[in-house]
Amino acid sequence: xxxxxxxxxxxxxxxKKALNDLTFSVxxxxxxxxxxxNGAGKTTLMKILSGFSKAKTGVVEVYGRRPFNNLFVSANTxxxxxxxxxxxxxxxxxxxxxGRRFYHNWDHDLALRLFEYFGFHRKxxxxxxxxxxxxxxxxxxxxxxxxPLTIFDEPTTGMDAAVRxxxxxxxxxxxxxxxxxxxxxxxxxxxxxxxxxxxxxxxxGSLHLHMSMDDLKEYSVGLSGKISxxxxxxxxxDVLYKQNxxxxxxxxxxxxDLTGGEYRQMQQAGIITSPVSASDLxxxxxxxxxxxxxxxxxxxxxxxx
Amino acid sequence: MSLxxxxxxxxxxxxxxxxxxxxxxxxxxxxIIQLLGVLFSLNGTGSMNSGRTGYDISISYFTADIVIGFTxxxxxxxxxxxxxxxxxxxxxxxxxxxKSSTFSTIIYLFLLCSIASITALLSSFLLKxxxxxxxxxxxxxxxxxxxxxxxxxxxxxxxxxxxxxFSSMGYLAGMIIQWNKxxxxxxxxxxxxxxxxxxxxxxxxxxxxxxxxxxxxxxxxFTLKTIAFSAIFYSLATxxxxxxxxxx
Numbered sequence: 001x002x003x004x005x006x007x008x009x010x011x012x013x014x015x016k017k018a019l020n021d022l023t024f025s026v027x028x029x030x031x032x033x034x035x036x037x038n039g040a041g042k043t044t045l046m047k048i049l050s051g052f053s054k055a056k057t058g059v060v061e062v063y064g065r066r067p068f069n070n071l072f073v074s075a076n077t078x079x080x081x082x083x084x085x086x087x088x089x090x091x092x093x094x095x096x097x098x099g100r101r102f103y104h105n106w107d108h109d110l111a112l113r114l115f116e117y118f119g120f121h122r123k124x125x126x127x128x129x130x131x132x133x134x135x136x137x138x139x140x141x142x143x144x145x146x147x148p149l150t151i152f153d154e155p156t157t158g159m160d161a162a163v164r165x166x167x168x169x170x171x172x173x174x175x176x177x178x179x180x181x182x183x184x185x186x187x188x189x190x191x192x193x194x195x196x197x198x199x200x201x202x203x204x205g206s207l208h209l210h211m212s213m214d215d216l217k218e219y220s221v222g223l224s225g226k227i228s229x230x231x232x233x234x235x236x237x238d239v240l241y242k243q244n245x246x247x248x249x250x251x252x253x254x255x256x257d258l259t260g261g262e263y264r265q266m267q268q269a270g271i272i273t274s275p276v277s278a279s280d281l282x283x284x285x286x287x288x289x290x291x292x293x294x295x296x297x298x299x300x301x302x303x304x305x
Numbered sequence: 306m307s308l309x310x311x312x313x314x315x316x317x318x319x320x321x322x323x324x325x326x327x328x329x330x331x332x333x334x335x336x337i338i339q340l341l342g343v344l345f346s347l348n349g350t351g352s353m354n355s356g357r358t359g360y361d362i363s364i365s366y367f368t369a370d371i372v373i374g375f376t377x378x379x380x381x382x383x384x385x386x387x388x389x390x391x392x393x394x395x396x397x398x399x400x401x402x403x404k405s406s407t408f409s410t411i412i413y414l415f416l417l418c419s420i421a422s423i424t425a426l427l428s429s430f431l432l433k434x435x436x437x438x439x440x441x442x443x444x445x446x447x448x449x450x451x452x453x454x455x456x457x458x459x460x461x462x463x464x465x466x467x468x469x470x471f472s473s474m475g476y477l478a479g480m481i482i483q484w485n486k487x488x489x490x491x492x493x494x495x496x497x498x499x500x501x502x503x504x505x506x507x508x509x510x511x512x513x514x515x516x517x518x519x520x521x522x523x524x525x526x527f528t529l530k531t532i533a534f535s536a537i538f539y540s541l542a543t544x545x546x547x548x549x550x551x552x553x
Binding site for chain 2: 070
């Protein structure tokens with residue numbers, strides 16, 4: 001059984017399509033990263049999967065059931081984001097107690113140990129926490145719930161680098177000890193390369209790419225060299241990204257389907273090849289193609305006037 | 306990780322416990338509003354004066370009527386507030402669906418109304434004690450409450466049913482507004498507008514309604530009427546809540 005299955009999923013907010021004909025599925029017990037630019041539809045997708053909002057058209061299934069208004073999905077899913085709303089009257093340890101009462105797989109021991117480690121006080125209230133602390137606490141709830149499908153929407157918002165690192169380790173350790181499906185959206189893909197197994201890249205509400213992390217790292221190659229030398233190589237290829245750096249120097253990212261012979265030719269032509277990180281690749285693949293150019297153009301144009 | 310099947314009844318039970326522990330603020334507002342009711346009642350809820358040469362008789366009645374009225378208002382407001390986004394999202398922090406969320410809120414409201422009606426009726430004793438100790442003059446306090454525990458109990462039940470019925474109205478009104486914010490304006494307009502129209506046509510609907518409920522002499526029929534109204538209002542609210550999205 002698939003943990004997540006979406007077919008031709010569409011969701012609109014005020015006539016704007018947040019999700020557009022999205023089809024993908026996730027196997028059980030995988031850690032999947034959901035990436036995409038701001039407004040790509042990551043949060044919308046996650047809220048539909050956790051049953052908070054309803055898809056307009058298309059089929060969505062979590063463990064074979066439709067999530068909207070479904071108790072089974074609610075019992076086996078937890079959705080963690082930075083806007084978690086807990087009753088303001090409850091103290092932090094009381095919130096953890098409530099979690100224990102609700103979730104069958106809840107590991108209270110783990111929750112308390114993480115609670116101690118990150119330096120929370122039992123008598124604090126959730127709304128009095130700082131942004132980073134709040135995210136950390138929500139993360140503890142997410143990990144301790146041991147939900148078969150755990151959804152983290154930008155779990156690291158506000159966390160400092162050290163806490164983020166701890167979070168990745170905690171996530172990985174707990175996942176290895178208790179495998180489950182984890183869907184996680186992030187803007188820090190470069191930090192999570194070692195944690196994620198698969199990457200789902202959304203762009204403007206549609207699926208742009210869904211592959212394993214290893215494949216994604218090998219997917220493309222970066223070339224830099226003189227424009228005149230580069231042109232013949234780029235002809236007829238899938239150029240994912242191109243940027244002119246200096247007067248006659250340019251950097252391009254292409255699909256990594258070069259043969260050994262082509263590599264040698266490039267070296268002779270003085271073109272330097274380099275690997276492209278998954279994080280950079282995702283940014284290149286989803287960069288605006290409507291001819292707006294880079295943010296530099298915004299400033300150059302205004303200076304002219 | 307193994308998948309867990311859960312029963313609606315189990316989650317409703319958990320949700321009730323959760324709400325009981327989390328929404329302690331409602332008790333604070335209950336205490337405040339009932340104390341306020343007691344304060345307003347100190348003037349006497351009804352009085353009679355007669356006098357002749359040589360003597361004056363002034364009779365003041367101290368009853369919990371105002372406190373009960375205030376409690377009804379509190380029930381309406383509390384139920385109304387429980388439908389707001391913040392409270393609904395609290396439910397969805399843990400396991401629930403709309404059905405279990407609404408059912409647990411209704412049962413929780415019933416528990417609240419029970420407590421509120423008991424304290425409202427007990428406040429009549431507080432009122433008499435306060436009147437006896439603090440009121441000036443040479444009053445003679447004639448204590449007469451309900452004749453028997455049976456009467457007192459039926460009074461409590463009647464209060465409970467009334468508060469619960471008004472809380473169902475608050476809950477329905479809140480749900481309608483959550484469903485579409487336009488109803489913040491539309492609902493009062495429709496309500497008072499129809500009252501106005503019916504009064505013009507010599508059929509004041511609000512008067513009829515209050516007669517229908519408050520002037521019922523048979524306790525059994527009164528019970529049936531209030532329960533029927535509560536059931537209708539709560540079912541409508543449940544129907545609406547089934548379509549509400551949360552946390553979008």
